[in-house]
Structures are given as C-alpha cells and as structure tokens.
Amino acid sequence: MRILLALGELSEAERLVPITSAHVSGASYKMIGDPGLEFLEDFARDARVVVPTTVNPLGTDLTQWEELGIPPEFAEKQGRIAHAYETMGVRPSFSCTPYLIGVRPSFGEHVAWAESNAVCFANSVLGARTNREGGPSALAAAIVGATPEYGLHTDEGREPTTIVHVRTSPRGIDFSLIGLVAGERVGAGLPFFDGFQASEEDLKWLGAALASSGGCGMFHLDRVTPEARRTRTKGLRSITINRHDLVAAKRSFTDGSEADVIALGSPQLSGDEVRVIAQRVDRTPPRIPVWVFTSRIVRDANSEAVAIIERHGGRVLADTCLEVTLLEHRFGTVATPSGKGAYYLPSLCKQKVILDDIDRLLERYA
Amino acid sequence: MKIRARRIVAGRAEGRALASAVPFSFVGGADPVTGTILDPTTGAADERLAGRVFVFPHGKGSTVGSYVIYGLAKRGVGPAGIVNASADGIVAVGAILAGIPMVDRIDTGGVRTGDPLILDGDRGTVEIPGVRATPVVSVILRNRGRILIVRRSQAVGSFRGHWSAISGHLEGREDPKSRAIQEVREETGLRGLAFRAAGSFVHARNDSTMYVVHPFLFDVASRRVRLDWENDEYRWVRPEELDRFKTVPRLNDVVATVLR
Numbered sequence: 220m221r222i223l224l225a226l227g228e229l230s231e232a233e234r235l236v237p238i239t240s241a242h243v244s245g246a247s248y249k250m251i252g253d254p255g256l257e258f259l260e261d262f263a264r265d266a267r268v269v270v271p272t273t274v275n276p277l278g279t280d281l282t283q284w285e286e287l288g289i290p291p292e293f294a295e296k297q298g299r300i301a302h303a304y305e306t307m308g309v310r311p312s313f314s315c316t317p318y319l320i321g322v323r324p325s326f327g328e329h330v331a332w333a334e335s336n337a338v339c340f341a342n343s344v345l346g347a348r349t350n351r352e353g354g355p356s357a358l359a360a361a362i363v364g365a366t367p368e369y370g371l372h373t374d375e376g377r378e379p380t381t382i383v384h385v386r387t388s389p390r391g392i393d394f395s396l397i398g399l400v401a402g403e404r405v406g407a408g409l410p411f412f413d414g415f416q417a418s419e420e421d422l423k424w425l426g427a428a429l430a431s432s433g434g435c436g437m438f439h440l441d442r443v444t445p446e447a448r449r450t451r452t453k454g455l456r457s458i459t460i461n462r463h464d465l466v467a468a469k470r471s472f473t474d475g476s477e478a479d480v481i482a483l484g485s486p487q488l489s490g491d492e493v494r495v496i497a498q499r500v501d502r503t504p505p506r507i508p509v510w511v512f513t514s515r516i517v518r519d520a521n522s523e524a525v526a527i528i529e530r531h532g533g534r535v536l537a538d539t540c541l542e543v544t545l546l547e548h549r550f551g552t553v554a555t556p557s558g559k560g561a562y563y564l565p566s567l568c569k570q571k572v573i574l575d576d577i578d579r580l581l582e583r584y585a
Numbered sequence: 586m587k588i589r590a591r592r593i594v595a596g597r598a599e600g601r602a603l604a605s606a607v608p609f610s611f612v613g614g615a616d617p618v619t620g621t622i623l624d625p626t627t628g629a630a631d632e633r634l635a636g637r638v639f640v641f642p643h644g645k646g647s648t649v650g651s652y653v654i655y656g657l658a659k660r661g662v663g664p665a666g667i668v669n670a671s672a673d674g675i676v677a678v679g680a681i682l683a684g685i686p687m688v689d690r691i692d693t694g695g696v697r698t699g700d701p702l703i704l705d706g707d708r709g710t711v712e713i714p715g716v717r718a719t720p721v722v723s724v725i726l727r728n729r730g731r732i733l734i735v736r737r738s739q740a741v742g743s744f745r746g747h748w749s750a751i752s753g754h755l756e757g758r759e760d761p762k763s764r765a766i767q768e769v770r771e772e773t774g775l776r777g778l779a780f781r782a783a784g785s786f787v788h789a790r791n792d793s794t795m796y797v798v799h800p801f802l803f804d805v806a807s808r809r810v811r812l813d814w815e816n817d818e819y820r821w822v823r824p825e826e827l828d829r830f831k832t833v834p835r836l837n838d839v840v841a842t843v844l845r
Contacts, residue, residue: 225593225677244648251649254617254656258682261659333648353648355678 222359227367236329236368240271241361242317244333245354246304247278247543248297255354256296259303266307268361273312273322274304275334275354276487276512276540281313283536289545309361313538314514316423318345319489321516326445329372331360335436336486336559339426342437344419346445348372351436371436379411379439379450382457386414387465392576394421395558396465398428399472404458407434411452413441420489427486428558472561475571478554481505481580484512485541485560490521493535496577497524500531505584509533512540542567554580586718586795588691588788590668592709593677596686598666602700603629603637604693610646611653611679620662629698638702639664640693644676654679666704668693668711694835695788695795713795720755720797722765723787723839726775726805731823732840733805734830735772735816743791748830749816750839752798761799769803773819774811778803784842789834798835802843 223235245251251259277297279287284294305311314320317332318340324330324347332338333352341347350370352360360366370376383401387393394417401410410429417425417440429435439447483496493513500509511528515537518525525535536544542563546553553564554573561574573580605627614624620634627641634657644650654676657663667680672689680687686706696702696713703712726733734748753768755761762783769775784800810819822830824844827837 221681222678225681226674229593229672229674229677245652250647251652252617254652255649257659258652258655353651353674353678355648355651355682356674359678 220359220363222356223363223365223367226356227369230367230369232367232369234368235363235365236372237365238270238331238360239324239328240273240322240330241268241357242273242275242322242330242332242334242337243304243309243354243357243361244275246275246300246313247539248293248300249278249545250543251300251354253296256300256303259300262358263303263306266362268308269364270361271322272309272361273314273317274309275313276315276543277301277313277538278544279539280536281538283534287545288549293545312514312516315486315540316489316514319487319517320514329366331357331366333357335430336423336427338436339430339438340423342371342377343426343439343444344422348377349436351430351434377437377446377450378409379452379455380408381405381410382452382455383410383412384414384457384459385412386459387462389415389417389421391578392469392556392574393465394425395428395556396468397460398425399432399558399562400460400464400468401438402429402431402433402435405433405435409435409437409439411439411441411447411450411455415440417443420492423486424558428562431559431562469574472558472574473572474565475552475554475573478507478552478573478580478584479550480507480546481509481554481584482512482541482546482560483509483555483557483577485555485557485563487540488513488517490517493517493521494524497527499577499581500533501527503581503585504531505581507584511535513537546570554584556580586716587710587712590688590709590711591690592706593672593687593689594680594685595706596684597706598638598686598704600636600638600665600702602696602698602702603632603634603639603664604696604698604700605629605641606694607641608643608645609641610644611650611675612647614646615653615657617653617656618660618662620657620660632698633662634664635662636665638666638668638704640668640696640702642670642693644669644673646675648675650675651679651682654685655682658683658685666702666706668696668702668704692786692788694838695790697790716793716795718795718797720799721752722755722761722768723798723800724751724765724769725800725802725840725843726751726769726773727781727802728805728808728821731821733773733810734820734822734827734832734836735812736818737833738815738817740814744833746831747833748836749833750836755799762801765799765801765803772813772815775805775807777806779805782843784839787835787839787842791834798839800839800843
C-alpha cells in the first residue's frame with residue numbers, strides 16, 4: 220500500500236482505482252538474479268494477491284531444463300522464484316501473452332500489468348486501461364487490488380501525440396518493422412497509425428516492437444482499434460513510414476550472417492501460430508533447429524504440432540521466452556521474425572541477430 | 586544550511602554524502618552484495634554505499650533495481666539515506682521496501698561527496714551543517730534569441746574574471762524579482778524589461794558557501810549595455826555557446842531552468 224501511495228504521489232494521481240487483474244514481470248532468474256529471488260521469497264512469507272494475477276516467463280522451461288543444458292543451480296533458483304509467486308497466489312502462467320491464454324480484460328476495465336507488449340495489447344487492442352508497470356509496482360497493485368489513477372488510466376492520457384501515416388501495405392514481418400520504426404520516432408509518445416488494416420495477431424507484433432524501441436504503452440490504429448474513433452488528432456505532428464523505412468529497419472537490426480537457430484517468440488506464440496509453423500516446417504524442413512517459445516497451456520493443447528516441430532529437429536519451449544532464457548551458451552547467431560527479439564537479443568543475450576520474415580528464413584535454411 | 590525537500594520515505598539519516606551528477610541504475614551500477622559503486626560515470630566508483638547519504642538526480646534502468654536496493658539494505662550495506670532531484674518509481678519503491686529515509690525535489694548539484702548530511706524524511710529537509718547558504722538572483726536577459734553574459738571584474742569579491750549572468754545578493758526578506766530588476770539597471774543600464782520566467786532554485790557550490798540561485802528570464806528591447814564597476818566586458822551569445830566560456834559554476838543549469 221505504501222508503495223502505491225508513494226507512486227501515486229510521484230505521479231500526482233488523485234486516487235487509487237480498483238483493478239480487475241494484474242500481470243507481474245520479473246520472474247526470470249537470468250533477469251532478476253539473487254536480489255529478486257531474495258525479495259520474492261521474503262515477500263511470499265505473508266503477501267497474498269487479491270485479484271487474478273498472472274506472471275511473466277521464467278528463465279527456462281521447467282520440464283526441459285536438463286536437456287537444454289541449463290546449470291542445475293540456475294534451475295534450482297528459478298524453481299524457487301516460481302514457487303514464491305505461486306505461494307503469493309499468482310497463477311503459474313509464465314507467459315508474456317496473458318491475453319492469449321484467457322486473461323482478456325474488457326473495454327474500459329482498469330488493470331495493472333507489467334510486461335510492455337502485454338500493456339500495449341491490453342490498452343490498444345482490448346481498450347482496457349493500464350500504465351506500463353514495473354515488476355514491483357504491479358505486484359504491489361496485485362496485493363492491494365488497486366493502482367494509482369494517472370496516465371493511461373485517464374481519458375487525457377490516452378490521447379495520441381503523433382500521427383503515423385503508413386504508406387505501404389504491410390504483411391508478415393512488416394508489422395514488427397512498423398513498430399520498431401515508430402517506436403524510435405515517437406519515443407514515449409502515443410502514436411495514431413493510419414493507412415493499413417491489421418488482425419489482432421498483427422497488432423500483437425506491432426505493439427511488442429513499438430514498446431521495445433519506444434516507451435509507448437499504447438497506440439491507436441485508424442478504423443481498427445476500439446478507441447481510435449474518439450481521439451483528437453487535429454493539429455498533431457505527423458510522420459510517415461514507407462517501404463524504404465521498413466527495409467532500412469530490417470537491415471539495421473540484422474548484424475549476423477549465418478544463423479545457428481531460427482527462434483520464434485518474444486512475444487510467445489499463439490496456438491494458431493504454433494500450428495502454422497508446424498505445417499511450414501513439415502513442408503520445407505529446415506537444416507538448422509527451429510525453436511518455438513509459447514505458453515504451457517498452448518504447448519499442451521497442441522501436442523500434434525509440437526511433435527511435428529520436434530521431429531524436424533526443433534523444440535517447443537514453454538514457461539520461458541526468447542531473450543529471458545539462456546540461449547547464449549548454445550547459439551551465437553539467432554534468426555527471428557520478432558522485432559522485439561531483434562531489439563533485445565544483442566544486449567540481453569550478447570547475440571548476433573538476423574531479422575527477417577519467417578517464410579524467407581525457412582526458405583533460406585531449407 | 587537547511588534545504589526544504591519533499592518526503593518520499595520517513596525517517597532520519599546522518600552520514601557523509603556520496604554524490605553522483607548523473608542518473609543511477611542500481612542494476613549493474615552497484616555490487617548487490619557489497620554495495621560498492623561500479624558505474625564509473627558517477628564519479629564515485631569504488632566508494633561504498635554503507636552509511637552514506639546517496640545523492641543523485643534520479644534512477645534509471647530496470648525495475649529490478651528496487652529489489653537490489655532491498656537486498657543491499659537487508660545485508661547492511663545499503664545507503665543510510667537517499668536524496669534525489671526528482672524521484673522515480675524504481676528508486677522510490679526500493680527505498681520503501683528497504684525502509685531507507687528518502688526525499689526529493691531539491692537541486693542535488695550543489696552537494697559534494699564527503700559533505701556531512703542530515704536527512705530528515707519526516708520533515709522533508711536536508712541539512713548540510715558545514716555549509717552556509719547565500720541567496721542570490723541570477724538574471725538571464727534575452728534579445729532576439731541571444732542572452733547577455735558579463736565578465737566579472739577584478740573589483741568584485743568572488744569569481745573574478747568568470748563569465749556570469751547579471752547577478753546580485755539578496756538581502757533579508759527582499760523580493761527576489763525586485764532585486765533582479767534593480768541589478769539589471771545597475772549593471773547594464775537597460776530598462777523596459779519584460780518578465781518571462783522564474784526558474785527553480787539552483788545550488789551552486791563554492792567551498793563552504795552554497796549560492797542558492799533564484800533564476801529569472803527577462804526579454805529586453807535593446808542590446809545597448811552600459812557596464813558598471815562590477816563587470817568589464819559583455820557579450821550577447823546563443824545559449825549553446827556557453828560551453829566555450831569560463832563561467833561561474835552552473836550557469837548552464839541556471840539558463841536551462843528558465844529557457845527549456
């Protein structure tokens with residue numbers, strides 16, 4: 220409670236607003252280390268969440284860690300972090316895509332979510348309301364059941380700051396690229412896109428990339444996202460993204476030449492996406508491994524697709540995701556269609572990256 | 586001197602200051618086991634946080650920083666107190682979890698590493714016992730995008746030969762804005778000032794004196810200046826040119842608070 224009041228005062232919020240769900244980040248031992256483990260174990264002695272709460276991916280798949288060559292000490296501490304969250308009443312989802320596994324707050328609902336891609340999706344696509352929480356503040360909100368009302372919880376905070384005209388018809392990886400380019404240009408602003416259509420899945424990739432290269436917690440897409448119609452866009456600064464910008468972004472995020480693995484995740488894949496990948500891998504079996512990151516629920520529900528991917532030398536990993544797991548000791552260069560992955564892999568995993576469309580990658584490594 | 590601040594975490598802390606001029610990330614910036622500063626950009630690398638009042642503009646980086654602060658305090662190697670210019674969520678949450686007294690909303694630029702500090706989180710004050718506060722006004726005069734700087738003569742008591750804005754001491758309970766206007770008249774002969782802005786206090790340090798600078802911005806219609814004995818040269822410069830001059834401490838920051 221003291222945390223929330225202090226954060227509220229810092230941001231000059233007038234009051235706390237009740238929330239219907241929370242999503243906390245800070246679960247990978249690779250990311251939070253011993254300080255995080257220590258805090259969570261201390262906290263778990265008496266803290267309990269009072270709203271439905273999900274948690275971000277861990278640093279490894281809990282069932283496959285030995286085959287992955289994860290050091291036992293890492294796995295042991297990772298298990299303790301997972302246990303601490305469960306003790307607090309957090310649902311052991313270990314997913315960065317709560318919105319793909321049944322946590323879908325409805326329009327106008329206040330929530331407290333950490334994990335920038337989930338924040339972007341909840342605000343932009345679902346019309347729910349959350350600020351970009353950090354791990355500790357989202358956990359505090361989950362325990363109190365409320366969060367300070369400011370920023371994206373208010374109507375004014377959801378008004379766009381920049382119009383982004385997209386002068387090309389995006390498909391596949393283009394949504395990630397639009398996100399990367401727009402994020403760099405609008406910084407912590409709130410972009411209003413126009414000029415293209417997109418599915419919910421496309422918007423997931425756009426939002427994840429946007430929230431990585433920029434500090435954005437929300438975007439609007441003209442005629443597509445639920446709040447686009449009621450925004451004020453008159454007199455706003457506008458920028459344009461064309462085909463050339465997307466090609467340039469793809470090139471600038473590629474610094475590797477030969478990939479050791481094709482990695483799909485960041486954010487974790489949906490069931491549909493896992494099944495599509497299985498079909499493609501089956502049609503053109505790749506000569507390098509394909510690693511797919513998804514949630515435990517999706518993996519369990521798609522055992523046939525998982526079997527196909529694994530038959531072709533790939534892996535389907537649950538509980539974890541691309542850049543929060545230990546990939547670096549196995550692979551030097553990662554090929555991925557994820558804009559968010561390409562943004563974080565070089566710094567978080569010291570890896571080289573090839574950013575390209577999944578079809579293109581499967582062709583190239585057939 | 587005693588500085589009024591905003592309370593973030595209650596409690597009292599006394600200790601020598603550890604001051605960083607740049608924002609700080611507790612993830613990677615400090616050893617989580619020993620509390621030794623690792624980040625060389627702070628100018629305080631290899632110093633230990635234990636028992637010190639840690640003074641820096643604000644936090645940055647991963648929210649895991651909150652947990653690092655908690656762990657440091659639990660091991661007894663965390664700072665005794667924290668003073669920020671503008672507190673952010675990461676450091677504030679860490680200080681709350683760790684029970685470290687903390688205040689913000691003061692200009693941290695005047696505190697030196699080694700200064701004895703008394704932080705009172707309950708009252709929201711920071712005291713620097715060995716330092717005397719000297720309130721001054723500093724006036725930025727602007728004419729068509731250029732600002733006036735003057736070189737302090739050999740006859741003045743401090744910062745001889747340094748470039749400065751128009752400035753003067755505040756006496757007693759004098760109104761800072763009237764003093765500012767009077768100083769402009771005496772030092773430049775310029776009249777017809779149009780008030781534009783008053784900036785937030787800037788603390789400029791000179792040994793055991795802390796100049797508490799009240800910054801002002803006025804537009805003037807003319808560039809015709811008539812100097813008095815206090816200055817021996819003047820220039821109208823673009824704000825970004827200030828770096829090329831040997832100025833009084835923190836003139837750049839004074840300009841920044843009124844121009845933005």
